[in-house]
Amino acid sequence: MNDLETERLVLHPLTADEARRLVARRPAPGDHWAPGYPTDGDVESATDFLNHCAATGDPQPFGDYEIRRRPDGLVIGSLGFHSPPDADRTVTIGYGLVESARGRGYATEALRALLALARDHGVTRVKGDADLDNIASQRVMASAGMRPAGEDDRVKYYEIAWPGTVPAVGA
Numbered sequence: 001m002n003d004l005e006t007e008r009l010v011l012h013p014l015t016a017d018e019a020r021r022l023v024a025r026r027p028a029p030g031d032h033w034a035p036g037y038p039t040d041g042d043v044e045s046a047t048d049f050l051n052h053c054a055a056t057g058d059p060q061p062f063g064d065y066e067i068r069r070r071p072d073g074l075v076i077g078s079l080g081f082h083s084p085p086d087a088d089r090t091v092t093i094g095y096g097l098v099e100s101a102r103g104r105g106y107a108t109e110a111l112r113a114l115l116a117l118a119r120d121h122g123v124t125r126v127k128g129d130a131d132l133d134n135i136a137s138q139r140v141m142a143s144a145g146m147r148p149a150g151e152d153d154r155v156k157y158y159e160i161a162w163p164g165t166v167p168a169v170g171a
Helices: 016-024 041-058 106-120 134-145
Strands: 009-013 065-069 076-081 090-097 123-130 145-153 153-159
Touching: 009 106, 016 041, 016 076, 016 106, 041 106, 041 145, 065 106, 076 106, 076 153, 106 134, 134 153
Parallel strands: 090 123
Antiparallel strands: 009 065, 065 076, 076 090, 123 153, 145 153
């Protein structure tokens, strides 16, 4: 799987070896991690990715991605899919940035690219959620085109749907 590039970012699909280093919080020579990376959420996501790889193989393109700034390669966070599409071609996403990278539009830019990837691979619906008090994350999903889809006493849910989506040739 190749890197996905946006105007300011590179979304790098994690390999199992990279995920193991991330879980161990031990960068390899040449890794350029921002202070605070990986967060506990990044480690949890990488652990889930490794468990999925062990159970059913590498799920790419429906795995985890590091968010890197294009100019300097600094890893500022991660995003990805909780699992490959279900029978209805629905996926759930998650994302996070180190504190120093927040408020600059990086999460929205990365999420838009991930949504386009999902759509290009035949996904018909993408779901996400944010804690009720996490207004910034709610704004990210709304800015990326996702719509509110309900809430409970703790979480606000978002989704975007493309009924009738057909996978791209070769996807």
